[in-house]
Amino acid sequence: MGQKASKLSKEDISNLKKETKFTTRELQQWYKGFQRDAPTGILTKDDFIKIHKQFYPFGDPTDYATFAFEAFDIRHHGFVTFPDFIISLSIASRGTTAEKLKWGFRLYDRNNDGFISYDDLLRVVSAIYMMIGTQSVKFKDGEDAPEDRVNRIWATFNKSLDNKEHELISRKEFSDNKWAPDVIKALSVYDDLI
Template identity: 30%
Template sequence: RTRMGQNQTSIKKEKLDDLGNKTHFTQKQLKELNKQFRKESPSGTISQDEFNEAMNLMGVVDPFLQNLVFKVFDKSKTGTITFSDFVNGLSIMTKGTQEEKLKFAFEMYDLDESGYISKEEMTKILESFYKLIGPSDDNPLATFSGKKYDAPQQLVDEIFEQMDVSGDGKISLAEYQEGAIKNPDIIQGLKLFSES
């Protein structure tokens, strides 16, 4: 029994080392996050309902947006979020590089996981963001390239005009990243994910 316990401890250390290499958290932060995660979720996983409750507390009450964020966190596609899934997603949202945050947002927008964002997908997302933030002047999504947009569809058309370089009616990850560098307003919109 002692030996088995030692193995479990060493696996835990290996997992923490692995997460330390893959995330922007220190070992100490990971241990604290693990402690909190285990306290809140003794089963070792978070269900979609539990995740949605947490999102509600953070002010994200739109079920569609909750599902999008859950989908990106649930890397293992099990319908639950493990500690690894949680830490990886949290790391990107709170401490991620611009490139990581762009990839995270791209994965959210790519509803059917085709590797591309269609106009329909982006319209659905922006409609939800507009509902969340409202059409106010300080809405970072309502302004793009120095112009103001009252409706999500107008904004989608402008984004596609500027970002769909290949003209195939869809945006690839490379086009999205390149477009975001050329249009800092997209980066501004991503701050929704990192500032709470």
């Protein structure tokens, strides 16, 4: 894919349509916006944070944007290309439940050890609370603080709060559909962009 091309080639569109759930028109529109935000053809972590700040002006999206950037950086290059961006966006916004859970696991597994610890979960949930701004959003009763929500989620996995330093959520447990609605809701921050 040409770094400075103003339009996607037919081959690029064909390949991206196979890998995403976007139409040709949507791909072209997203590419135009991507080129505007990343004229060099790549998004850096700082670019990602800046873009998130535009969409979440009432909070501080820095931490969440950093975590999301790492999940969008599919090839672990330290930057996000348009294919990386659009494939991840397609999964996060239009993917199947199984695809969203697989992508979400990458977001929550902060140290990339193949498990989600209590601390991993708390870091991401806290980042979501900071991003959306707790002053502008009404949370569920008993979930005014990130710890309250994480404690509820942790218990959903039959994990003990008394032993939270030693227990972990496996990829298989995370992908279990009984918890899917909570995960999908947490990942739905990109749904409004589509």
